[in-house]
Amino acid sequence: MADPASFDRFAPAYDRFISLQPGQNSDWVAGLGLRGERALDAGCGSGHAAVRLADQFDEVLGVDLSAPMIEIARAKRARGNVEYRVADVFTVAERGFDLVYSHTMMHHLADYRGGLEYLKSLVRVGGTVAVVDNVCDLYPTPPRAAYLIGAWRGFPEHIAKLGWRDAWFEFRFWHSRPWLDHLASDRYLSRAQFRELYDDVFPGAQYTDLGWALAMRWTCGG
Template sequence: MTQSVDPRSFDGFASAYDRFVSLLPGQNTAWLLGLDPRGGRALDAGCGPGHAAAALADRFEEVVGLDLSRPLIEIARARRARPQVRYVVRDLFDLTDEHGFDLVYSHTMLHHLADYRAGLEHLKGLVRPGGTVALVDNVCDRCPTPPRKAYTWPALGNFPREIRRVGLRDAWFQLRFWHSRPWLAHLLSDRYLSRAQFRALYGSVFPGARFDDLGFALAMVWTAPPSGGAGRGLS
């Protein structure tokens, strides 16, 4: 799987993207927080504007939020600063940490990598013995890249419901964002794995992992062995 989009494409619409994510139910953190992760150190790889990193600050002594987009990290530092959180502008493959993390988390970032498997292996190498790897990424069973209407039509159909949920002003912003040229250009340059490909690839790197179907995405959770042996999926 090759990278099909500039990894810094979020730079041009970082503020709008932050507002968009802020309006999503659970800010894309519901599945992660449902695992009730807790511990000493956590990594959010591809943290964007910092929603998950800030939420993890209530459960971990130290959180590292990593992203390649400087504008998104600047937003995270300005709007979601926490004493326990350190936001870093860096490529994932440049991150090394001799102490390791009790939680390694990533949400819809891995499909941007030029070498998907290498990204998974790198994340696996960052988790401490007995720690948890929790990963979410978009999937598409019919084609690597969903068509434009897969995004715009649901946005139109959901508009009345979103008015009731967030109010007219924010619902109108959401609708315009879904139809905005930069966001659609980004989405239409993405290439996703199918569910079968996702399970096969992730399962080969994380044997025994548990998979949860989130509709738009698949999620995987895996516990590293305490010392040697095979890891397992959380039940």
């Protein structure tokens, strides 16, 4: 049986899904106004954030386990200063990044704390670690009904916003078996658990509540 956590099974559909929500993967981190020589997008998917960061950093490395997602990134979001790499981000040998960024990747890890510690080891003194991850205060894994009810409730608004064709695609994607199986494999921290863990790994971290996720920014002081 295919790994439900893998994006390989629905990479093109997921890329289209994310493209209908412009900025969700990148607005917060781009809005920090950070600039520098080297940035790492850990779990870059199909490159939505990496291509935004390319406007702010001389070099951007986007790393993801999913070869189909990286293929899409290379085809649709290629830039001269962006390298896309199929790899486990926790095998990245480079160090000294000005920015280490991760978007909704951490909750997939068996060792969440270990993952955060590894990302912390990749940033230079004076650089920034920025992480966005899903949170849920009610239960670690929301039931499928929560997503389906949300899709039904949002459908009329999305028709007005996106047009019938794209809204219908989005609605069907929320109901697709591979996506629902993937969501069922997710394990989220509550807001309190998130802050407790991140405060321990990143003392003095700053937080932004995005509603469906918490965003954390921390500057390495050496």
